[in-house]
Amino acid sequence: MDILLNMSIPKKQLKESITRMWDSSSESYDSLEGHGIQSETEKEVWKNLFREYAPPGKLEVLDVGCGTCEIGLLFAEMGHHVTGIDLSEKMLAKARAKAKNRGFEADFRKGDAEEPPFEEGTFDLVVNRHLLWTLPHPENAVRNWRRVLKEGGKLLVIDGIWRDESPEGRLRRLASDLATLLVERRNPWQGFYSREVNSNLPNPYGAAPEKTLEYFRGAGFENPGSRDLKEIIELQKKEMPFRKRIAFDYAYHLTYGEK
Ligand SMILES: C[S@@+](CC[C@H](N)C(=O)[O-])C[C@H]1O[C@@H](n2cnc3c(N)ncnc32)[C@H](O)[C@@H]1O
Numbered sequence: 001m002d003i004l005l006n007m008s009i010p011k012k013q014l015k016e017s018i019t020r021m022w023d024s025s026s027e028s029y030d031s032l033e034g035h036g037i038q039s040e041t042e043k044e045v046w047k048n049l050f051r052e053y054a055p056p057g058k059l060e061v062l063d064v065g066c067g068t069c070e071i072g073l074l075f076a077e078m079g080h081h082v083t084g085i086d087l088s089e090k091m092l093a094k095a096r097a098k099a100k101n102r103g104f105e106a107d108f109r110k111g112d113a114e115e116p117p118f119e120e121g122t123f124d125l126v127v128n129r130h131l132l133w134t135l136p137h138p139e140n141a142v143r144n145w146r147r148v149l150k151e152g153g154k155l156l157v158i159d160g161i162w163r164d165e166s167p168e169g170r171l172r173r174l175a176s177d178l179a180t181l182l183v184e185r186r187n188p189w190q191g192f193y194s195r196e197v198n199s200n201l202p203n204p205y206g207a208a209p210e211k212t213l214e215y216f217r218g219a220g221f222e223n224p225g226s227r228d229l230k231e232i233i234e235l236q237k238k239e240m241p242f243r244k245r246i247a248f249d250y251a252y253h254l255t256y257g258e259k
Contacts, residue, residue: 026067045231055125062127065087113131136200225257227254233248233249
């Protein structure tokens with residue numbers, strides 16, 4: 001069993017497994033806690049955060065691993081042009097429908113975030129949320145995100161440590177999962193990668209801020225830094241039932257840098 005768990009999966013097969021998982025969670029993705037933005041207040045906090053770190057002017061923005069494009073479309077709302085790429089066609093279909101409903105012209109295409117299919121110096125800003133942890137080669141990805149940025153362009157990465165492995169953290173997770181099972185009649189353990197896929201990811205339970213900064217420095221970003229996003233977690237918790245709130249507490253952060 002252990003041999004299987006530590007087995008390196010061929011690249012194509014690994015990306016196919018990852019894509020299948022997101023295809024299957026695309027339908028409910030925006031309704032799950034921490035994914036779809038549930039309040040106007042939270043939306044404003046995200047936008048103010050991005051205003052603080054984005055370069056000035058009307059921007060060409062790339063949302064890599066955009067999913068349903070919850071984050072990219074905030075940039076569209078702020079008047080920027082957004083391109084989203086993702087491996088999952090089903091996520092992209094959700095993103096297209098959402099952009100259309102909200103009246104935004106955005107471009108979506110299937111593509112690998114680790115090797116974005118764009119010329120050097122195409123974008124003013126590259127952003128991603130909840131993507132870094134699921135990449136088999138995050139250091140290459142960050143290097144390639146720098147490549148597609150214009151000089152002076154910014155990279156913003158939002159990630160977290162998704163699992164609190166302390167005894168209290170485990171207990172809270174178990175209580176929350178059991179309550180979800182009983183109240184929602186839904187399998188709370190569905191929608192995660194297999195152990196085999198996880199063993200091929202360097203940060204399967206989230207990339208720590210120090211690790212993320214290491215990737216930024218290795219890629220040659222200027223003035224890299226990070227800040228915690230506890231404020232956003234607290235806002236999200238206000239919208240959740242108790243059974244979710246008890247386990248929804250993780251280190252959440254934004255890492256930024258300039259080309
Ligand atoms: C947790 S979701 C995050 C979606 C979105 N960024 C958000 O903030 O809601 C991860 C997304 O990354 C996509 N993804 C995973 N690996 C990818 C890769 N190598 N290239 C492009 N997309 C990828 C998945 O299909 C999924 O839509």
